[in-house]
Amino acid sequence: MIKLYEHPLSGNAYKAKLLLHQLSVKYEGITVDIFAGEHKKEEFSVLNPNCKIPVLLDGDFVMWESNAILFYLAKKFSPNPYISDDPKIYGSIAQWAFFGKTTIDPNLALARYFVKFLPQDQVPAGAVEKLHVQGNAALAILDNHFFQTEFLCENYSIADIACYPYIMLCGEGGFDLEQYPSVRRWCASVEGTENFVAFTC
Numbered sequence: 527m528i529k530l531y532e533h534p535l536s537g538n539a540y541k542a543k544l545l546l547h548q549l550s551v552k553y554e555g556i557t558v559d560i561f562a563g564e565h566k567k568e569e570f571s572v573l574n575p576n577c578k579i580p581v582l583l584d585g586d587f588v589m590w591e592s593n594a595i596l597f598y599l600a601k602k603f604s605p606n607p608y609i610s611d612d613p614k615i616y617g618s619i620a621q622w623a624f625f626g627k628t629t630i631d632p633n634l635a636l637a638r639y640f641v642k643f644l645p646q647d648q649v650p651a652g653a654v655e656k657l658h659v660q661g662n663a664a665l666a667i668l669d670n671h672f673f674q675t676e677f678l679c680e681n682y683s684i685a686d687i688a689c690y691p692y693i694m695l696c697g698e699g700g701f702d703l704e705q706y707p708s709v710r711r712w713c714a715s716v717e718g719t720e721n722f723v724a725f726t727c
């Protein structure tokens with residue numbers, strides 16, 4: 527059985543969990559207590575030398591990096607509606623998944639970490655404000671995109687799963703989604719997809 531090393535507060539682990547649910551794949555979830563430093567122990571670094579969750583174990587095959595895990599699962603359990611063999615649709619899915627990893631998560635997820643988890647005297651001066659400027663620029667791009675289309679690509683896909691968690695959680699990092707009505711409408715569309723499972727913590 528597939529194993530997913532995760533934590534209930536991790537948006538990156540939630541991506542894998544959401545896709546596994548939507549694919550109706552049974553898996554074993556293993557909580558790694560990142561707040562107690564379990565991910566830095568040797569037994570975990572053997573799985574992921576970068577010492578981060580999520581990690582997916584499929585037999586003796588190990589995968590880390592949340593968006594790569596989405597591509598792996600979508601390919602392994604194809605055909606399914608969440609990925610496409612069409613080169614243009616596949617390319618667009620990859621484009622938005624990379625945009626998520628390079629432009630959404632580094633700003634929205636890091637702002638959440640600084641605001642919600644890190645002791646405030648350890649947050650570098652001006653860091654949250656800078657993340658808000660960069661993150662709001664990303665949200666404006668998405669709001670414009672969702673004004674024209676329901677999902678990131680032609681249909682709901684792993685691109686939406688890759689981008690959804692830290693957008694849905696961005697209020698915890700001090701962002702205000704009220705400014706982005708099309709992004710909020712997209713969140714509702716994602717939450718209305720088949721077998722959707724909510725982020726709970």
Ligand SMILES: N[C@@H](CCC(=O)N[C@@H](CS)C(=O)NCC(=O)O)C(=O)O
Binds near residue numbers: 536537538
């Ligand atoms: N690029 C990685 C980022 C993973 C990541 O930052 N995971 C966080 C939890 S959401 C973590 O393990 N943090 C512990 C740490 O960095 O010490 C991915 O997408 O999987």
